[in-house]
Amino acid sequence: METDPMTSRERLVTMARDSVAFEASGTNQLMDGISTMPVSNYFDPARWQREVDLVFKRLPLLLATTAELREPHSYKAIEVVGMPVLLTRGGDGAVRAFVNMCSHRGSMLVDPGSGVARRFTCPYHAWTYDDVGDLVGIFKQSDFGDIDMSCHGLTPLPVAERAGLIWVILSTDPVIDIDTFLCGYDELLAFHHFEDMHHFGSVQLDGPNWKVGFDGYVDFYHLPILHKNTFGTAISPDAVFHRVGPHQRITGPRQQWAKLAGVAEADWQTQDLLGGVWSVFPHGSIASFAVGDFKMFQVARLFPGANADESVSHLDFLATSEPSPEVAELVQKQIDFLISVVRDEDYATGLKIQRTVKTGAKKEFIFGRNEGGARHVHGWLDSILATSDADLPALFRNARD
Template sequence: MSRGRLIEMAREQLAHQQAGTMPLAPSITRLPVANYFDPARFQLELDRMFRRVPLALAMSAELREPNSYKAMDVVGVPLLLVRGGDGQVRGFVNMCSHRGAKLVTDGAGSTRRFTCPYHAWSFDAAGDLVGVFREKSFGELDHTCFGLTPLTVAERGGIVWGCVSPKHTPDVDAFLGEFGELIEHLRLGEMHHYGRRELDGPNWKVAFDGYTDIYHLPVLHRRTFGEDISPEGFFHPLGPHQRITGPRGRWLAYADRPEDEWPDDLLIAGIWSIFPHGSIAAFDIDGGTLYQIARIFPGETAEQSVSHLDYVSLTPPSPEFTAAVERQIDFLVHVVRDEDYATGLDIQRTVRTGAKTEFVFGRNEGGAQHVHGWIDRVLATADDDLDDLFRSTRPVAGASAGD
């Protein structure tokens, strides 16, 4: 069924290309500049969005084997993700049940049992307390009441999604909607993990705006992607998420061919944009296709962020392919750090001047309009209504460029 949806999107795009038209958002929209630096707004985004909605926390490829784990800090919460012997990924607050020591040092590895560095209590992959050091002298304890604190975690489409707050238990499938089904076609879950880079950047929205912005490609990236790259994007809203494709000459050759002959790589092309902070993009390189999965996490202040860039491919490692991957990663990091984030860090300085109170997003910038519209909706929604909000696929007013 979801392949049918991909064909539908392709047909829609093809019709526009043949007619020489572009889908545009209904109007120009405005956004308060303060949204990019105001500490109160930033706190609201942490509390009502980053700590309530499922975030893309890891690639399945990072936790491929049973007993593999990943520990990291996300928006101030120490997290532990573990793939159990049963193959299921679970998530916990990385905090010992005894007196709160961080159970596992940040990083990745493989173990059957986690032993606390403070007094050696130990926990298994299901988060159960399985050992208390010198238990006789400690005193009797019901082990079943002292497991690790679980988080809502689900693995879909080769990505481990999770909510960083134990207080919230969002419905991950409601959040993903058809986006979750469609990205299954990318086969990220079957891919090999080639590397990770972390980059410091400006306010998370300044950084993320760039990932939905096709308009800037032939300008800011003229020296890297070239001046010939199209500045026009087709924005296909998928609940709060979206898919962004560019005009593709290759499509025209398929216009008169039966749809069941349309190749998968054309059907899945484009940037798959994960609300509120992620982007999946594919790059053809010698020997295969390399995917960059970017996730932008808010930093310690409104004016900082940290981006996790993960690189995965279906092509297994070989000396030649791995070398090609390394070259592409270096190139992409250069583009993101020296072009996108260098510009973003300058924007972070200009917004504070008070010289402008509003930014404008054009009708050709429907992708960013869609994201900002959804951020406002999430911030305005009560805890109990959040799942229903995501179940709704109503287009956001003024942001339905792909409709």
């Protein structure tokens, strides 16, 4: 007999129960044995190109937050992995995604950035599109000649807005749908209510190979070492991983869980079950930070850059409400702090790793029993690279419990 699937709240409770048990016993979640991975995975151009083509061009990517596109007729233009994308929210409230390319002769329609616009006029010859992507005006049409304007709108891309976050597939010929890919992870992310949050700011940072960078976002082992001068040495290097398909939530087993011990599970407040780092495969990481009584989130996404040695990270900062001027100052300080940690500690280290990996001195990297986060990511990457377009949806469907 099939059992009913767990509700999302039950899933959160189950995760927390694990963490409480680890906390109570003072133990840690460890993988069986150690594993190794070829160092060339971090710089080989052929491997990198396969990741671009088979991961970043096939899977949904987290390109925006609802908070950035809250108003009708708001837009965001962003270029990632060589694809210029225009996101719009129509007057009907729906988010749409298009290739940011004019149908006439290919000018980029909108420069990267965001704003509010009902019409987009091409800077080259002033063809004009509305925010549902239809071509609505041709400059000097009588001289240009007759074309069927209904056939020359912007090219749509698959898009879905879930849990206050916006995913786009960078392909006009998708092989997987966004909900299959999410495996229900969005139902857990939804407890954060990102859709109600205020977008506080964005920053882009250059970094090393995207996997060198992303390894750091799923790794607590380095926290009290690399970040000893910023987060401090008291932070735990231990981690508990809860997987939902390729996605994973990572929590420290010693932090917020003690206060749940001895409290009936039915009385656990959902807010108390949401801590940790919410990693969104293949490239996203959502972490919360307290600023006094105020809560803010860093939504980081890493994208392959121009070649195997480069990446571009987009960091967006959300806050649970529009802060007062005094709190806003503290939030900005926290954002500046987080940017400096990522840039001056994580990526500064990663950029040096990007130089050492090409020395040829080591053929394999070692991942310990306590490094389950990166092992989960790399395992999924290998599986996806080995999976045909036709079999890709089943890979994700089978991972859904």
